[in-house]
Amino acid sequence: MDADQLAREVSAPGSLTLAEIAAAWPEVIDPLGRLDRRKLAAVVFQDPRARKRLEGIMHPQILRRANERATELARAGHPVAFYEASLLVETGRFRELDGLVVVDAPEETRIARVVARDGVGPVDARARISAQLPSSERRRVATYVIENDRDREALVGKVDEMLRALSVAPST
Numbered sequence: 001m002d003a004d005q006l007a008r009e010v011s012a013p014g015s016l017t018l019a020e021i022a023a024a025w026p027e028v029i030d031p032l033g034r035l036d037r038r039k040l041a042a043v044v045f046q047d048p049r050a051r052k053r054l055e056g057i058m059h060p061q062i063l064r065r066a067n068e069r070a071t072e073l074a075r076a077g078h079p080v081a082f083y084e085a086s087l088l089v090e091t092g093r094f095r096e097l098d099g100l101v102v103v104d105a106p107e108e109t110r111i112a113r114v115v116a117r118d119g120v121g122p123v124d125a126r127a128r129i130s131a132q133l134p135s136s137e138r139r140r141v142a143t144y145v146i147e148n149d150r151d152r153e154a155l156v157g158k159v160d161e162m163l164r165a166l167s168v169a170p171s172t
Contacts, residue, residue, distance in 0.1 A: 001069050003062055003085030010061040011035050020057045025050075038120070045127040059091060080168050089138045099143035101162065104135050106149060 044051040114125035
């Protein structure tokens with residue numbers, strides 16, 4: 001499960017979550033009534049109080065949707081499910097899970113990847129990363145750490161190694 005995808009689902013046009021966001025920041029809603037994520041990011045990553053307010057709106061809904069999805073996966077017989085979210089440690093959610101896998105890379109690599117993925121500048125990427133706990137804090141509570149400092153093929157190999165360690169079939 002991907003928390004970013006769940007966030008998109010719970011803030012879809014017509015949702016109560018989007019209505020709450022629109023009430024707080026009308027300028028982040030586009031002419032078609034959709035959330036403009038870039039405008040919202042520009043607001044909340046520059047203002048810690050705005051970010052906390054957004055988290056108060058979004059996190060309970062994302063958590064609800066994640067729990068629904070986990071229940072569906074368990075009922076379907078999946079032996080394990082992974083929940084990808086950038087703020088698992090910050091929110092304390094990791095304590096509710098059976099383990100925490102931290103995938104980490106050097107800060108400059110993470111910044112370059114955010115710039116490439118989201119089409120933002122390095123300053124905005126750095127602001128997003130600064131909103132998270134330092135790597136050392138996430139690593140401290142991790143069950144397993146994967147170094148993501150090379151290419152995708154190397155990452156897949158490390159994930160497969162972790163899955164074998166957890167006695168789960170590799171991803172390949």
